[in-house]
Amino acid sequence: MPIIDVNGNDLHYLHERGKRRQQRGELAAPGPGVAPAPAPAATTTSTDLGDPARPAGAAPTLVCVHGLGTDSLASFYLTMAAPLAAAGIDAVFYDLRGHGNSGRPARGYTVGDFVADLAGLLAALGIDEPVHLVGNSFGGTIAYAFAAAHPDRVASIVTIEAEPPTQPWADRVGLMLENTRRDLGREDTYAWLQKTFGSHYVRLSRLAYRRLQETSMADEIPQGPLLDLEDLARIQQPVLSILGSDGFQAEDPYLLQSVLPDCHTVIVPDQDHSVLVESHRRVRELTIDWVHRHQAVGVPSGEGA
Numbered sequence: 684m685p686i687i688d689v690n691g692n693d694l695h696y697l698h699e700r701g702k703r704r705q706q707r708g709e710l711a712a713p714g715p716g717v718a719p720a721p722a723p724a725a726t727t728t729s730t731d732l733g734d735p736a737r738p739a740g741a742a743p744t745l746v747c748v749h750g751l752g753t754d755s756l757a758s759f760y761l762t763m764a765a766p767l768a769a770a771g772i773d774a775v776f777y778d779l780r781g782h783g784n785s786g787r788p789a790r791g792y793t794v795g796d797f798v799a800d801l802a803g804l805l806a807a808l809g810i811d812e813p814v815h816l817v818g819n820s821f822g823g824t825i826a827y828a829f830a831a832a833h834p835d836r837v838a839s840i841v842t843i844e845a846e847p848p849t850q851p852w853a854d855r856v857g858l859m860l861e862n863t864r865r866d867l868g869r870e871d872t873y874a875w876l877q878k879t880f881g882s883h884y885v886r887l888s889r890l891a892y893r894r895l896q897e898t899s900m901a902d903e904i905p906q907g908p909l910l911d912l913e914d915l916a917r918i919q920q921p922v923l924s925i926l927g928s929d930g931f932q933a934e935d936p937y938l939l940q941s942v943l944p945d946c947h948t949v950i951v952p953d954q955d956h957s958v959l960v961e962s963h964r965r966v967r968e969l970t971i972d973w974v975h976r977h978q979a980v981g982v983p984s985g986e987g988a
Contacts, residue, residue: 684784689803692791695784696777697760698808701742701768743838743978745815745970746775748801748822751904752863752894753887755783758819762963763970770971775814777804779822781894792903794848797825798832805836813838815974819959821856821904824848830918831910839977840922841970844930844956846939847918848909857905864901867892915942922946923973925966927954 686693745767747759756776767774778785780800781792805814815838818826823845830837831847846852866872867888876885895901922943926936928950940946949969951962959966 686784687804687807689800689807690796692780692788692800693786694777694780694800694804695756696775696804696808697756697764699764699768699774699776701771701773741812742771742773743815743974744773744775744810744812745817745974746777746801746805748777748816748818748825749779749782750820750822751779751782752891753884754819754822757783758959759817762959763967766967766971770975772971772974775804775808775810779825781898781900787894787898789897790899790903792898792900793906793908794825794828794904795832795908796903798829801825801829802833802836815839815841815977817841817843817970818845819843820845820956824852827915827918828908828910830920831914834917834919837920839920839973840918841925841973842922843925843959843966844927844932845924846932847915848907849911849915850909853905853907853909857901860895860901860904863891864895867895912942916944919944921977923969924948925958925969926950927956927958927962928952929955930958931956 685696685698687696688694747756747763749756749758756778760776764774764776779797781787805811813836816826816829818824818841820843823840823842824847826837826840826842826845827847830840873885873888876888922939922945924939924946926932926948928936932938936950937948940948951958951965954962
């Protein structure tokens with residue numbers, strides 16, 4: 684179990700190398716392309732931008748950042764590791780501080796702390812080229828914050844049911860965390876979770892409840908640092924926002940497109956916040972194509988291949 688000391692805390696990680704299928708450094712051909720999102724009145728349910736030729740050279744690096752509470756690197760690793768390697772993409776998976784097999788300090792859970800961990804992990808692994816970030820839920824929030832803090836370290840961003848760390852986000856997440864810390868430990872809550880999701884989710888929920896009780900996570904995460912509209916306008920990297928049609932952003936799924944300079948939205952029909960789990964094949968296809976398309980660092984998403 685690879686463990687590395689980052690910012691005085693143990694981080695559990697896995698670094699999977701992409702397979703080289705072609706000679707002269709060429710990688711495997713990508714799947715179908717990702718279309719620019721339509722106007723806000725429409726709903727994107729499919730993609731088709733053609734099949735661009737991929738630039739030869741070093742393999743792109745994708746860093747997967749999981750969500751909060753019951754999540755861990757397993758949600759990405761089990762659904763993406765083998766396909767990413769087969770597609771010639773190097774991938775880094777890691778457990779956030781306080782999650783999975785990483786250390787659980789009592790304090791140090793602001794968004795800034797998670798951003799510092801990601802920067803420290805990349806430095807410790809000797810990854811100095813811009814990376815592609817894919818973040819699920821809170822992992823996507825970290826990806827946006829990292830891009831704002833380290834724009835030169837990011838080639839592109841894929842987020843799944845995720846928002847940047849803004850004041851409205853902090854207000855909603857703060858209330859959710861406080862309610863969870865208060866109610867998740869009740870046995871009637873676990874009985875409902877058992878009936879609805881099964882014993883595995885109950886076990887994960889009990890662990891998440893312990894994290895909230897034993898750390899400052901619920902108090903510190905909403906503190907940010909938060910981004911305002913000017914901060915968001917400076918995120919120049921191409922962004923793919925994957926949302927469930929019934930997810931947390933269902934009321935205004937194209938809001939990010941109105942505040943980020945280069946953002947495309949794909950809405951997965953008949954899905955809620957659990958898009959990564961319930962539609963992992965679709966998420967995987969979109970992510971692999973997105974990384975291939977934006978492998979040439981510095982090429983805006985509307986140009987190039």
